[in-house]
Amino acid sequence: MPELYLAAAPYFGWDLVRVVQELFRYAFMQHAFEAGTIVALSAGVIGYFVVLRSLSFAAHALSHIGFAGATGAVLVGTAPIVGLLVFTMSAGAVMGALGQRLRGRDVTIGLVMAWSLGLGLLFTRLYKGSANLAIGILFGQIFGITGQDVAVTFVAGLVTVLFVLAVYRPLLFATLDEEVAEAKGVPVRGLSIAFMVVLAVAVSEAVQVVGVLLIFALIVAPAAVAERFTTRPSRGVLLAAILAVLFTWAGLSIAYYLPYPVGFFITTIAFWSYILARVLSGVIARRATGRVRPWREEQVRHSP
């Protein structure tokens, strides 16, 4: 628990080298930064496609299904991450197989999500453990991460990022223009399933940092901000990853000095970044339309 690790009179000032030294003074902070960075990178990269494919709600539901998996795993005596992965990956495969039909299934997804939370609640009660277990899974426990957890996170993060790099072009094609992509020989359905399974891995990782309930902050928010500033997919992916890392670093650093939970800081930074992005991109767009003429005039120009 974070309170136990709070350093006595930590240094804070203009000497940035000393601040960084201070932040990395304890092993729990080193692990938090290592795992946090890996998680943020993979969440940002895959998050761009989550937003582009309109799968935000599905990603959110995946994490809730993971809650039942994580608490269930503890109940049967295995590590929460195992239950998380098993539950989210299975649910992801089903969602992926549904493909386009998943859109507009908000009611079904919502019901599965609620039931999963209910199951998780039951498992927690049956375990008769402390409420800390559930709280940790729901809101993250980044300051409780061990060196071994970091290693597991590293592998999962690597899988996520390598997958997106390996399928980048056909995934973009299938996302933007499914019918043409299919005609061009892109395995649209296979990609949809693989994407959701890998998203499940990324979600399971991210649960460690921000928990089941705050997952939007790392998967959806950075991509949503990035989309406001670039219309180039490659830059969008990159910007989303960078933003996710910045959100995480900032949240961890602030939480080191203040006695409040890191999940609060990361979600707060994510939320206000999005608001700021909306306002800023609105201003930029208004200036741009002042210079560029609206399309109607150009359309006339192109007619013979």
Place this chain on the structure above:
Amino acid sequence: MTGSMARSSSPAIVADGLAAAYRDRLIWRDATFRVNTGEFVAVLGPNGSGKSTLLRLLLGLLPPAAGSLQVLGERPHRGNADIGYVPQRRNIDRDLPVRGRDFVHLGIDGDRWGVAVGNAANNHQRVDQAIRSVQAEAYADRPIGRLSGGEQQRLLLAQALAGKPQMLLLDEPLASLDLRNQIVIAELVAELARANGLTVLLIAHDINPLLPVVDRVLYVAHGGVAIGKPAEVITTEQLSRLYDAPIEVLHDSHGHMFVVGLEAESAHHDA
């Protein structure tokens, strides 16, 4: 007439006793026709008659229920790089944060695995060339969802052209365009086809904007298929026989054709 100069003797499409079915439902059958290389064919027929299904057969997305089909000298197969395809459009999300240029780029390497490494300059040149060929330079860098229907249609056409195809399959590219833009796009397609020796199958609802540019018309209706010159196929006798119902074709002083009786017919069959 604007018949193609690049027409060679080898046919682009050969269908023999072809039938199309979706699941257990037979859509049309006994289709025997040829489309020559460089020919511009308009595909007409009522809703649900199986026009798009014909394109799906040609693309290898649906196997023939019976008969044989050859496209560009081989059996249809998915991922045929020689075919450029523009499907019927649903609305592109206004807020889609992707430039028209990126859509066009997918036509070159969207089906390749991994991220683009090397060859970038060459590919950008091809994208530029495709965008220039449809005269879309002015708005290719704007988010595609913010463009007008005609502008989107041009960029999607550029995407199909970027893959350097020999054949274009266009599913209702003129739908939701005003009459003026319908004529402009139809002429653009014909011009590009002539310049590149492309065979074109274009699905449409109204033959009139296409009359100056098409070589032949393929009519898909009532479980069958008929092909011929517009003046031969779109006649009271031919259509009445094809639909097995009284259809009348009227002509105005500009040579435009109006098919009367279709709406009642398709409504009757949809019910």
